[in-house]
Amino acid sequence: MSDLRDPAPYDALLLLSFGGPEGPDDVVPFLENVTRDRGIPTERLKEVGQHYFLFGGVSPINDQNRALLDALRKDFADHALDLPVYWGNRNWAPYLTDTLREMTEAGHRRVAVLATSAYASYSGCRQYRENLADAIAALEAEGLRPPRVDKLRHYFNHPGFVRPMIEGVLASLAELPEEIRAGAHLAFTTHSVPTAAADTSGPEEEHGEGGAYVRQHLEVARLVAGAVRDETGIEHPWELVYQSRSGAPHIPWLEPDICDHLQTLHDTGAPAAVMVPIGFVSDHMEVLYDLDTEATAKAAELGLPVRRSATVGADPRFAAAVRDLLLERAASERGIDAERCALGTLGASHDLCPVGCCPARNRRPAAAGADSPYA
Numbered sequence: 001m002s003d004l005r006d007p008a009p010y011d012a013l014l015l016l017s018f019g020g021p022e023g024p025d026d027v028v029p030f031l032e033n034v035t036r037d038r039g040i041p042t043e044r045l046k047e048v049g050q051h052y053f054l055f056g057g058v059s060p061i062n063d064q065n066r067a068l069l070d071a072l073r074k075d076f077a078d079h080a081l082d083l084p085v086y087w088g089n090r091n092w093a094p095y096l097t098d099t100l101r102e103m104t105e106a107g108h109r110r111v112a113v114l115a116t117s118a119y120a121s122y123s124g125c126r127q128y129r130e131n132l133a134d135a136i137a138a139l140e141a142e143g144l145r146p147p148r149v150d151k152l153r154h155y156f157n158h159p160g161f162v163r164p165m166i167e168g169v170l171a172s173l174a175e176l177p178e179e180i181r182a183g184a185h186l187a188f189t190t191h192s193v194p195t196a197a198a199d200t201s202g203p204e205e206e207h208g209e210g211g212a213y214v215r216q217h218l219e220v221a222r223l224v225a226g227a228v229r230d231e232t233g234i235e236h237p238w239e240l241v242y243q244s245r246s247g248a249p250h251i252p253w254l255e256p257d258i259c260d261h262l263q264t265l266h267d268t269g270a271p272a273a274v275m276v277p278i279g280f281v282s283d284h285m286e287v288l289y290d291l292d293t294e295a296t297a298k299a300a301e302l303g304l305p306v307r308r309s310a311t312v313g314a315d316p317r318f319a320a321a322v323r324d325l326l327l328e329r330a331a332s333e334r335g336i337d338a339e340r341c342a343l344g345t346l347g348a349s350h351d352l353c354p355v356g357c358c359p360a361r362n363r364r365p366a367a368a369g370a371d372s373p374y375a
């Protein structure tokens with residue numbers, strides 16, 4: 001079989017995610033894992049710890065990933081794709097290294113990796129690749145021969161990621177009282193990163209200020225706003241804003257913050273807003289706390305009606321998109337040119353991050369890129 005439904009050379013899919021605590025005792029060790037050598041002020045860490053304690057010390061991200069695993073397995077089974085799906089995290093159990101050890105022992109030799117992060121950037125891409133390299137090195141040090149890992153391309157502009165978000169915005173708009181609906185702003189929001197990290201995101205010279213990170217988010221915002229206009233006939237004003245900033249105050253990060261933006265909307269007479277978390281794949285803590293708790297409280301204080309639209313989560317169209325990305329890459333690894341699904345004007349992202357893509361402050365080995373020691 002050498003058709004576009006053939007997963008060869010891949011013999012497994014690895015869902016690679018951030019990880020999160022599953023109870024109060026996990027919170028501090030989890031935050032220590034996340035922030036090791038990252039210079040985040042203690043005050044910020046205490047504050048973020050409180051966000052988790054507010055939810056019983058449980059991050060929603062793990063259940064979101066379990067739901068996505070179920071959706072992927074169902075989608076694969078429904079399409080006669082006989083490929084096991086594993087799950088490993090960068091910062092909490094099931095840890096990436098343990099999952100990769102399990103995969104090694106099960107005899108897997110070539111693994112496609114789906115990261116739960118849709119865009120370019122150090123935090124959203126290279127850091128995942130560094131952790132893959134760390135896991136491979138750890139297993140090699142145990143005398144094992146881990147499989148080769150290939151990270152599937154960025155899917156920010158894949159219709160299986162964008163379409164569910166469009167529907168989410170339409171549903172949130174429909175929930176707003178009719179007399180304020182037409183004037184509602186769309187506040188597209190994503191994780192802030194240091195401006196220096198944004199500027200160097202993606203292949204050098206391919207992107208302007210803000211780099212691939214800002215450009216890719218602006219493209220998704222434009223696509224969603226355009227589809228909403230086509231559907232409703234109403235041109236909702238929109239902006240790209242940021243959330244979840246950490247780090248020292250003197251270091252510039254992408255702005256404006258969602259809460260400052262809500263203040264501006266209020267001050268300039270906007271009647272309502274829909275917060276659209278395009279930067280996140282599922283409803284994890286950044287969405288539940290920073291948007292649903294903090295920004296929603298800010299809006300209430302201002303008397304500004306707001307809604308928060310859905311993330312893709314375990315939407316079956318997203319699961320189908322993952323299958324599409326995997327089969328597209330598999331074909332390409334076999335030397336066959338498969339169609340690369342992408343909405344808008346940026347085109348399908350690269351398979352292999354080029355050398356120097358999304359550079360780290362401290363250079364470390366990263367797997368699954370042109371500069372990988374494990375190609």
Ligand SMILES: CC1=C(CCC(=O)O)c2cc3nc(cc4[nH]c(cc5[nH]c(cc1n2)c(C)c5CCC(=O)O)c(CCC(=O)O)c4C)C(CCC(=O)O)=C3C
Binds near residue numbers: 044192193194245247
């Ligand atoms: C771009 C980006 C994404 C989106 C892409 C992706 O999804 O990967 C993302 C996702 C997430 N970030 C998460 C949690 C945290 N991120 C932190 C810190 C940081 N994130 C950053 C960036 C991003 N982060 C950055 C530049 C820092 C500063 C420190 C550093 O340079 O590394 C900290 C430390 C405390 C704080 O400062 O907030 C925590 C606890 C969780 C899990 C949530 C849950 O438990 O449900 C998820 C999904």
Ligand SMILES: [Fe+2]
Binds near residue numbers: 191
């Ligand atoms: Fe983060």
